[in-house]
Amino acid sequence: MPKYMVMQSYSGPEGLAPLPTWSPEDIKAHIAFQYALNAELTEAGELIDAQGLAGPEQAKFVTSDGVGAPVVTDGPFAEAKELLAGYRVIEVDSEARAIEIAAKVSAAPGPNGVPIGQSIELRQIMGAPDVDL
Amino acid sequence: MIDHRIEGLLRELAPQVLGVLVRRYGDFDAAEDAVQEAMIRAVRHWPVDGLPDNPRGWLIQTAVRQLTDEFRSVTARRRREVAVALREPASPDGGGVPDRDDTLTLLFLCAHPALTPASSIALTLRAVGGLSTAEIANAFLVPEATMAQRISRAKQRIRSAGGTFALPANPADWRERQRSVLHVLYLIFNEGYASSVGPDLHRVELSGEAIRLTRMVHRLLPDDPEVSGLLALMLLTDARRPARTGTDGELIPLAEQDRTRWDRKSIVEGLVLVSDALARGSVGEYQLQAAIAGVHDQAVRVTDTDWAQILTLYGLLERMTGNPMVTLNRAVAAAMVHGPQAGLSLLEPLDEQLAGHYRLDAVRGHLYELAGDTERALVHYRAAANRTTSLPEQNYLRIKAAHLSVSTAPVPAAEATGAVPVPDPIEPD
Numbered sequence: 001m002p003k004y005m006v007m008q009s010y011s012g013p014e015g016l017a018p019l020p021t022w023s024p025e026d027i028k029a030h031i032a033f034q035y036a037l038n039a040e041l042t043e044a045g046e047l048i049d050a051q052g053l054a055g056p057e058q059a060k061f062v063t064s065d066g067v068g069a070p071v072v073t074d075g076p077f078a079e080a081k082e083l084l085a086g087y088r089v090i091e092v093d094s095e096a097r098a099i100e101i102a103a104k105v106s107a108a109p110g111p112n113g114v115p116i117g118q119s120i121e122l123r124q125i126m127g128a129p130d131v132d133l
Numbered sequence: 134m135i136d137h138r139i140e141g142l143l144r145e146l147a148p149q150v151l152g153v154l155v156r157r158y159g160d161f162d163a164a165e166d167a168v169q170e171a172m173i174r175a176v177r178h179w180p181v182d183g184l185p186d187n188p189r190g191w192l193i194q195t196a197v198r199q200l201t202d203e204f205r206s207v208t209a210r211r212r213r214e215v216a217v218a219l220r221e222p223a224s225p226d227g228g229g230v231p232d233r234d235d236t237l238t239l240l241f242l243c244a245h246p247a248l249t250p251a252s253s254i255a256l257t258l259r260a261v262g263g264l265s266t267a268e269i270a271n272a273f274l275v276p277e278a279t280m281a282q283r284i285s286r287a288k289q290r291i292r293s294a295g296g297t298f299a300l301p302a303n304p305a306d307w308r309e310r311q312r313s314v315l316h317v318l319y320l321i322f323n324e325g326y327a328s329s330v331g332p333d334l335h336r337v338e339l340s341g342e343a344i345r346l347t348r349m350v351h352r353l354l355p356d357d358p359e360v361s362g363l364l365a366l367m368l369l370t371d372a373r374r375p376a377r378t379g380t381d382g383e384l385i386p387l388a389e390q391d392r393t394r395w396d397r398k399s400i401v402e403g404l405v406l407v408s409d410a411l412a413r414g415s416v417g418e419y420q421l422q423a424a425i426a427g428v429h430d431q432a433v434r435v436t437d438t439d440w441a442q443i444l445t446l447y448g449l450l451e452r453m454t455g456n457p458m459v460t461l462n463r464a465v466a467a468a469m470v471h472g473p474q475a476g477l478s479l480l481e482p483l484d485e486q487l488a489g490h491y492r493l494d495a496v497r498g499h500l501y502e503l504a505g506d507t508e509r510a511l512v513h514y515r516a517a518a519n520r521t522t523s524l525p526e527q528n529y530l531r532i533k534a535a536h537l538s539v540s541t542a543p544v545p546a547a548e549a550t551g552a553v554p555v556p557d558p559i560e561p562d
Binding site: 002042043045091126127128 | 249251252274275280324522523527
């Protein structure tokens with residue numbers, strides 16, 4: 001069965017207020033949704049891993065020429081919204097099912113329970129060679 | 134009697150006992166618990182009291198008693214009869230136990246049409262293979278909770294499909310279900326074979342487990358040529374495992390393998406099995422695949438490969454299955470026998486059926502390379518590398534393309550040995 005990574009960034013549709021500015025109820029509902037989705041995917045035998053990443057203010061970019069000390073760049077970053085916020089790894093029967101799950105993630109509740117409609121990046125994880133016949 | 138012999142015996146008997154209970158009472162979960170309990174008692178008593186005269190009967194009797202006790206207490210709690218417990222009570226002396234092996238019942242159940250292949254695989258390893266949920270989860274690199282759910286959902290699905298625990302009655306249904314059983318075993322083997330990169334002692338070895346289970350089926354159905362064919366295919370493929378990966382775990386294609394590292398014992402066993410099966414005259418897919426693997430395994434050097442015979446066998450397999458992947462392999466064989474152009478022509482009709490599939494590009498790249506058309510070969514190798522979802526294959530194809538792009542000269546004859554560019558899980562050849 002193919003594995004996929006379902007990725008969320010910090011970017012939302014135009015005009016969406018950032019999560020920290022939402023009402024407590026809306027934030028709670030959003031978090032509850034994420035847990036419920038994870039439980040649902042575990043129950044379906046499809047969840048491999050689900051993680052949120054520490055915020056972009058803690059992000060660092062590291063470069064090295066393999067000789068000298070690495071160059072470490074700290075935030076804040078102009079493109080912080082593009083950074084990865086969290087991901088799920090799922091193992092499913094088909095790409096169609098992966099898209100269905102990504103759609104659920106996209107429709108996570110935002111302010112006043114309205115689905116956010118965030119753009120979700122869906123990528124297949126490289127695995128063993130295909131099975132013949 | 135030493136303990137590991139008891140352990141081996143229990144491992145062999147567990148699926149049979151579970152099969153008997155499931156067939157009689159239809160409740161998978163309760164049956165599994167009861168068998169578990171009987172096993173625990175056996176481990177406690179046998180080393181002290183000695184082995185019973187009939188270990189299988191002992192286990193069945195103990196498990197049945199456990200199960201009926203369980204049903205009775207449920208009945209008492211609910212204050213009503215549980216019909217299932219009374220449907221076929223076991224006789225007190227454990228007699229009446231049919232002298233047939235219920236491992237098959239269990240295998241057939243695990244290949245139930247209501248299940249997805251992934252669930253069938255998990256359930257087969259659990260119920261017939263006797264692996265723990267943690268071991269299965271580890272083998273497939275998924276969390277234990279996820280695997281536990283897969284197994285429990287599989288059981289639920291069988292339950293809700295209802296009343297189909299009996300083995301299929303008419304010969305057509307039996308054949309169809311047996312096909313599914315063999316396919317599940319084939320998938321388990323493939324999972325182990327395709328994903329094995331270097332030794333990993335902590336993972337249950339799935340190919341070995343698949344071979345063990347297929348041997349079991351072969352013992353139960355010794356006259357079935359497709360069962361023999363599948364076992365032969367596994368042995369003939371697994372024989373090459375020691376030569377299949379390099380020191381860094383990279384894939385080594387058939388043509389470049391050190392054939393002295395192949396396992397001769399498995400090859401001999403596989404060849405005997407497949408030739409006996411073919412002699413029976415009821416040719417099937419697994420027998421043909423095994424025969425092809427056998428032709429490769431008999432070639433001491435890659436240049437000794439009998440490509441004409443492989444071409445014939447792929448022709449038969451193609452007619453039998455209509456599978457475009459088989460056509461792809463036949464094209465490679467045709468190129469080896471009649472030249473690259475013959476292979477390329479065979480690929481043409483596949484553009485529609487296998488549109489965008491990396492393997493079509495990989496084979497085209499290979500055949501253009503054989504034909505000395507470096508430019509076209511490069512285009513197809515690169516397309517294949519971008520489209521594959523397997524990292525070892527992508528690495529292989531990228532390096533292949535890189536080699537080609539630096540060499541301006543035509544392909545040296547020594548390299549044009551007919552290596553299929555893509556090392557398949559089973560037969561690329």
